[in-house]
Amino acid sequence: MTTFNSAPNLTRPDDFYAALIDAHEGLTDDESAALNARLILCLANQIGDVDLLKDIILAAKAQPAA
C-alpha cells in the first residue's frame, strides 16, 4: 500500500501556494470554505486510493494545533 508521502513532492512550491491563496481572493468565508471542500474532493479523486487517503487524513489530523 502506498502511504502518506511526507517528503517534498511539489514541482514548484511557491507557485502552488500562490495559486491556492489567489483562488480564495475576494471570497467570503463561506465561499472559501465551499471552495476548499470542492478542492479536497477533486484532489481526493485524483489520488483515488482510499487507503492512501485515510493515511493522509490521519497525517493531517496528527498535526498538533499551534
Place this chain on the structure above:
Amino acid sequence: MTKIFETPLYPYAKSADQSGDTPARHKVIVVGAGPVGLAAAIDLAQQGIEVLVLDDNTKVSFGSRAICFAKRTLEIADRLGVGESLVDKGVQWNLGKVFFGDRKVYDFNLLPEAGHKRPAFINLQQYHFEHDFVKRVRALEAEGAPIEIRGGNKVTAIADKGDHVALTVQTPDGPYQIEADWLIACDGANSPSRQILGLDFVGRVFEDNFLIADVVMEADFPTERWFWFDPPFNKGQSALLHKQPDGVWRIDLQLGWDIDKEKEKKPENVIPRLKAMLGEDVKFELEWVSIYTFQCRRMEKFRHGRVLFAGDSAHQVSPFGARGANSGLQDIDNLIWKLKAVIDGTAPDALLDTYDVERIHGADENILNSSRSTDFITPKSKVSRLFRNAVLDLAEHHAFARPIVNSGRLSVPCTYDSSPLNGPDALVDAPLRARPGSPCPDAPYGTGFLLDHLGGDFVVLGINTQVPEMLVLDGITLRGMSIMAADDPDGLIANRYLGDAQSGVYLIRPDQHVAARWPTFDETAMQQALRKACAKD
C-alpha cells in the same frame, strides 16, 4: 371502492385450540403476518413443516409502507411461488434523477446486467405484496399443506421451556394457551415478542421526521426515481418521488426534528406542501399519510433458544436503500432451511446459531449502508453539510463526484464471507462473485433461468463436467445438475461460475448461496463440505 388494506383477509375465527383441556402443540408458530412472517410460513409449509401464523390484526398493512422490492427478494419469492404475481403487478424502473436546489445535477440508469430472470427492483405497495403472500397461503391450504393463519390473535406471554415454547394468546373470546416446538417472531420494529422477553434493541436514533404520502394522480411524471436535496418546495430538507402501481405515487418529505407531528399530518397542512412540489394545477387525491422517525439498531442476538427473531423485530434501518423488508426476506431464506434440517434431525442444533452469525453480518452491513445514506441526506454538522453540498455541486459537471452522492444504496444480497458454513474455494480463476458465501448469480439456462433450478435442497452443480444425478450423504439428499455448453445459451453460466476455469463443481445451499467449489467432483470432498455447511464439524 374498498381498498385491499381495508378488507379483513384473515378475520378472527374461534379455533379448536381455544377449548382444549391441554394446550395444543404446534411444530412452528410465527408471530406476525407481515411480509417476513408470511414468507417464513410459506417456506415451512412448502417443505411439509406444520406452521401456525398468529397476528393481532386481520388485514394487510395500511398504506404503502415498504415499496421497493429488490431482485433477491423476487428470487426468494419465486422459490415461494409468488414471484410472478409480484413482478406482473409491480412497476419497474431503471432511471433516477438527482436534484439539488432548483436544478437537476445528474441522472443515472441502473443498467441492470443482462441475463437475469428478475429486474433489479420493482415498486409495489406492501399491501399488494402481503396480499399475494396471503393468496399463496390460501392456495397451500387448499392443497392440504400444514399452514394456518389466525387473525385477531395477540400473543401476550412467551416462555421458553427448553424443549418447547409456551404462549398465551389473547382473542375476542378471551385468552388461551398454546405451545410450539419453535417460535419465529416477525412482529416488526416494535416487536411485542421482544418486549415480552425483555430483550435488548440498541442503536442510533436519528433526529428527524419524514412525512410519507401516497398520492393518487394522473400525472405525466415518468417512471423514475426522483430525489431532491434542498428543493425550493422543502428548503433545507430532502424529498423523494417514486411511482407505484394503480396510479399511486409515493412522496417522502423530510421535515426536520422540531415539528408537531399531529399538526403536520393534517390534510390542510400536507396538501399545500404537495402542491408546492407537484405544481398548483396537478389534481391528486391523498390516499395515506404517515410521519415517521427512524433508528438504526439491532438485537445483540437474533436467536434466543427456541425463539428466533427475523425482519424488523431483529434489526431496523433507515428507509434509504430499501433494506428493511428486503433484508427480512433474506433472514427467512437463511433461517428456514436450517430450522427444517434441525427439526428433521439431519443437522445439529448448532446450525441455528449460524443464523445469528450470517444474518447479524447482513444486518450490520445494512445498518452501515443506511446510516451512511442518512448522514449524507441529513448532514449532522456544518462541515458535513459543506462537503455534502460540495459533492452535489461538483456532481453537476464532473462524473467523478456522482458515485459519492448517496440518496440510498439500494439493497443487494449479503455475501457470507468468513461464515463457518463455507467450505473450500478450490476453483482457481473462477469469478469472485460466485465465491463461497455468495448468493448464486442467475443466468439463462436452457429456455429458462438457472435460479429456478436451484434452492430448496442442497444442489451439486457441475459445469462442463458430469456430477451424479442424486447423492445421499450423511442422510441428506443432494440433487445433481450437470450443465454442458449446450444448456448455456449465452455462455453466461460459464462466465459467472467458471471465468477462466475449464470446469467447476459447486455445492449450493438450499437458500441458493454457494457453500464450496472445486474444479471436479470428488465425493469425499463433497461430503466434508456438506458436513461443514450443516454445522456438523
